[in-house]
Amino acid sequence: MPNLQLSPLIDQLKLVALDDDFEKHFNLLTSTLDGPSKFKVRAEVRRLTRACPRTVDLRKRVDGDCRRIEHRGRVHYLDEVARDIFERGLRDYNGVFTQDTYERIMQAENNYRVMYEQQKAAQAESAEDDTFDDESAFELFKLGFYPYRDEERMNYTVEVYIELEGASSCRAITNNISQGGLKIRVDRSQMQLQVGQQANIYFTGFAKEFTIDPQLPIRYEIARISEENQRTYISLKRADGDLNKDFDAFINRFISGYKRRYRVNTDNTEIALLNKAHEQFYLPRMRRLTLYLQRHSKELSCKYVLTTYNNESTLAHWYNETNELAIGPIFNKRRSQYMIKKLERNESCELTLLTFNIVAKGKVYFYSALVEELKKIELWDTFASFAVQKSSFQAFRLSLSPVNHKQAWRPQAVPQHINLPSREQPFTESVQHALSEIDYVATLDDVTDLIKPFCGLSYNKDELAKLRAFVHPPSPPHRSQAIKLEFVNLRSEQRYHLRSRCRVRSGSFSRDGLVLDISEHGLRIQVDEPIPGSNRSEMQVSFTQLLQHHKNEPLTDVQYQIVNVDKSRTAFNLKLSEQPASRAAAQFLTRFIQQREQRLPKIYENNSLKGFELGLRNLYCDAASAVPLFFYQTKTNEDFLGRIGVPPVISDWSRLLQMPNSLLPKATLPTLLNTSGLLDKWKSWLMSADKSERPMNQLLLFQLGWDDQNKRTVSVLAFDVETVTLDDIEHHVIQALLNDTIIAVNIELSRTGRPDRQFIEAEMQYLSAYAQYKVDRVERQLDSVLGVADSFSVTPLLTQSLELSESLQAVAAKRLEQWLSATN
Template sequence: MPNLQLTPLIDQLKLVALDDDFEKHFSSLTATLDGPSKFKVRSEVRRLTSPCARTLDLRKRVDGECVRFEHRGRVHYLDDVARDIFERGLKEYNGVFTQDTYERIMQAENNYRVMYEQQKAEQIGTASSSASSDTETEFEQFKLGFYPYRDEERMNYTVEVQVEPFGEQPCRAVTNNISQGGLRVRVDRTQMPISNGQRVKVYFTGFAKEFTLDPSVPIHYIITEVLSANKRTYISLKRAEDDKNTEFDAFISRFISGYKRRYKVNTDNTEIALVNKAHEQFYLPRMSRLTLFLKAHTRELICKYVLTTENNEDALAHWYTETNELAIGALLNKRRSQFMINKLQRNESCELTILTFNITAKGKVYFYSALVEELEKNDLWDTFTAFAAQKSSFQAFRISLSSVKPESAWRPQAVPQHINLPAREQPFSADIQQALAAVDYVATLDNVTDMVRPLCGQDYDKDELSKLRAFVHPPSLPQRSQAIKLEFVDLRNEQRYHLRSRCRVRSGSIIRDGMVLDISNQGLRVQVDEPIPGENRSEMRVSFTQLKQHYKNEPLTDIQYQIVNADDSHTTFNLKLDEDGSSQATAHFLTRFIQEKRAQLPRIYENTSLKGFELGLRNLYCDAASAVPLFFYQSKRQQHYLGRVGIPPHVTDWSRLLQLSSKVLPKGQLTELLNHSDIFEQWMSWLTRVDRSESPHKNLLIFQLGWDEAHRRTIEMTHFDLEKLSLDDVEHCVTQALLNDTIIAVNVELSRTGRPDRQFVEAEMQYLAAYAQYKVDRVEQQLDSVFGVADSYSVTSLIMQSLQLSESLRETAVKRLQEWLPA
């Protein structure tokens, strides 16, 4: 297809393509084009003006009544719009039904497919549009842990029905999609009163015209949602539980099974779940916070598990005893546990700041911790902080507590259960369910050491050190805590495929016969008949003896590989091709071989990292989260922008600010601050210099919220580098802002992302590809554009507390914030 710059020229030439003087017009209009462009234009004009042999049947495909229309012995079914386009095409092309006419008819605005695509484009921004849009594009929001699931397949299908509310006259409606237990219809709302929860009868009059279905037998439904869009009203209906009609059930089941390939299954929920889960996998393994999973025992919180990530292991390393047991659970002693549980029961915000350190004496590790309130009450702030800040183990955490329901740990993949997929996750086993049932609360510990350190005392009285014994943890652990690693399922460069093929392996002077187990373009897994020595990164040469019999001229003998890892018995090895030139010839062959044999080579699906228990803890965290992940994209034109924001279930002033409607605060103001400020340029510059193994880059953002003379909301932002934080600068910024306005303070921890974790969403990918490959392509393009992720969370109360502002000033700031952020 020619590029868009040639489209106006093609539109002119196709109208004179059948004229005798076409060549004259062509030469005149294409005089400035080069040879290849002329060829493209001529080819496209010929294609569009060629006769079309297709038969048009637009019944159930357009918003209009279709009637029989005959042309040159061929019968078409067209609505008024299509007939008008058809007849105009005949006039333009001398009575010939051309490919151009056909394409214009199929792209008419009343075509359901076109309408659906336009509606989807309005609801969600596609990755392709995001990639080509400028940085003023509004960021998209999604709910953490939101994976809409449908137990039944919902097919896009249009058929006439009659909807009859009880006590009202029936009215005509048209289905939008249909499933075994539900229905979505389009109706003129003025025809009848409708509301959520209302019971209605539905008569499938359209089906009765084509199938042996009694149109006088109603099916009972309950209205679940009424939505107005594109000047139309859509009603979502759920089958009434007491409606039993086995004949209709069997018909719908057969109908959807037989026609779903033609009319397409509605996969919107699968696409939403896929995108949400894939973005969360960029974010969750890069969190710096410590997440504790707690069991309530006689009003004391016992830490059962700690979720570890690649960015929080250093913080957790300070919490191991001399016997290598995890002691972080002792932070929440009985008094602190009761205090936090009581606040939750009163529906109050439950945030505390706690300072910790440890010392080693006579071969034992002693842990100390104190709440800010405890130090202020006992007048020990300077002594505790001055002594603790000298220790390498000194840490300050902001603790938040949330209650969770263990049953929400299991979330099925967004694929109907009856669909068989290799990557299907099974419900948790009884052992895993029992382990998860012990979790009643989740505590998140945000590391705010960099913010608290400037506030620490500079000197202490040695005579007062003995008073710190009040904050030492008891020597015996209340109960052992277990560290659970949250990591990526698969960060492979390439897809691997099963292949059983004999080979010969040589390591040094030792030669063994073996079997190829699986292959990729650059990798290999082999199993030898007897153990063979070989260290990681050492050389191993492989000859593909069985493949060589079929590909005699290919470089398949004595290929140099490098050992990545081996099993304990040293009989199974994961290998990767050496990067020298001779090995690349083999890589090219394997690439061709996989492409040719892809249909016969089963793909490998693994779920080895996020096993059931780790997955359950991951899902429970999503229910307890209060932090906001920010996702930064890089377009094909190397443009960077904030494209997506995850909204947590627990509301904070920061998440409320991000969700403000344009009626309250034009989003352009907030987008301008986050996408066009100098801090954004610093973030993008840092991301381009580092890789995903780099520790997060940390900043403190202070948003000043106020009103202008016309009483319109205003917002300004000041940022600080936490590694170079100056308490005087922060205090000046905050006190000046609080003279007439209020503030929101946010910690931002920025990390570079790696490749998307496609294996975690493999089931959704497979299902989506079966019905809408273009959606898979769109999602993959969006995921490949993710450039960086920032973990952001509110520290407003911590800033107020740390600066020791007067109680009246803090109350005034809170009151102003409540007025500025509408409920």
């Protein structure tokens, strides 16, 4: 084979090799070559243009359907891509099936062998890719952002000409192409560009290779203009009413046939995969209560409360004597109107709520008051001092946001026409109707420990009677329902379907039953008749049916502990006891599952995220004001804060995190948080913490100011919320506000579990089909996540609770806005 420098010359000559004037063309085009090079070119042209005696059968060798084609007595089986190459070859070589045509068919991009080699090469290229970007900067992502494309977009470079209305045309190069769109690179200085402008595109490059008319204009509209790497890119979409069935069919065939070679642009899928997976780390660790409210006239009613593993203890305070959730009345008519009006004025609705309850004569009486209400009628001291002495005392940062119903359903970041077994279906009408009734999302962040130092210990007993104005009605006017946010694959073990008879014993009761599913250390059973049993109590299980085939195994009276039981007392979730006597049974069950893993059907149970709960989850992501922070530990034991989720609701804290490093002082925020003793303390706690442990709670106080050169300065102090005193906070805040300003942030640090892989399975499958190296890169990053911190601003809460003068609060707010918004 000649060297690659001669390939363009060979490509030119082979198309005229069968013409009568071939020698003329050959002598003209090879006039600058030496004798050996001319010989090589002539030999290669002759080899490529001679008739090929082979029969081509691509069945089971390509990614496409093959049809029978007969040519000069030979029967070929070709897919659509190969047929296109075959027919073009016959036209180019006067009806002869040449060696060149054969090699092009066998090297087509959808050939399985070619696909394998390309993917292997791509993985090799990416093996050295860093999992993370520069650790001196945070990687920001928007909560709930899963960029979706309805069409596959293929990376492909080809020459086109763009012609704007009333302007001359100019040459451009495509960056990627889809059925209904195009992205091109152009010299912007050649023409005036505007979004919405109509443009004619001439596919001159395609015309050189395919049967496309180079004078055929395809109508597009400019959708976006961007500058990247000092180049101008234009994103275009097909103009409305531009119908050209022949061109549409060509583009469809072209992308289907060539996408394996030139690769589909999967950047949006990788982004969605990373975002969704990180949210799966974060959402189950939230301590906040998320409430979904419906507006009735001028009053808000709480319909649903989203519960997680970390907020169950907080929510437990809100159940009354009849086990009903009684949190709704905190939104009484007066408060509802007050909060709704703040939102209508485009003001931030961020308030502080104090609550407690009293049990009397078998009934639970709930009290709640906003700090604004108490200070207006001068009852802050009495209410706060009385409430803080109750074991039921809780304080919350309350935030309210309107709902955008369009954000409840978010399709997976895989084009709809791609057939995947894990495809999520749009919500049913009943789910859509239930979600449409939600008008607002409220979040209650537990700031009890932060508020306690501001509450006095003495109060005027004569004023206690006034607190009756803050008691909730005895029966909630609207019932609230707790909705569990579950991610099934947070389980430590895979579960499998297994139907096998058993006999169970709990105390003095014995019952026959049926094993429903099994894992190495877990079991779910259904007994024939109810049997007493409560969480954490012991239950002995004898695997009577398995014993028939495994008589010598320790399968009698295996010790389990009840994890969950249904109301009928007939269905139990069990986990294997940690007693030494259970180890032999655990070893057998592990072997049993491993030997039959291919035959035992796996259990996938994310039904809770298939409908209504998924909609609630998405609505929260669209209305959140908290900022999740993700901590990583690399294989070289480097720890750092690397990724941050940016919420839709803007706060001073989220604005600070999004400031460009160029506007920050030398000790940039990433450097400040990643190299200070603060990170060492967080790392030490994460390394020793268990996933089920209560989050570590800290208060960060950022002091923001200006130096002598009028450059920004920033420093940070950290306080343990459980031990901080009023004097500590007050001293540092007052000192900071003498000349500077502050941002106060509450941090709740948790050790992470594992993300629910089933929830991101569709994106994983699609991405692996085109770019396995990207899947590997994502998995490396996910495996490195060590912890997640839920963080939110408490600046207004702090300045309000310190009872600073209104003038000082106004000055601090003005300085803060100047610091955050200055452009240099």
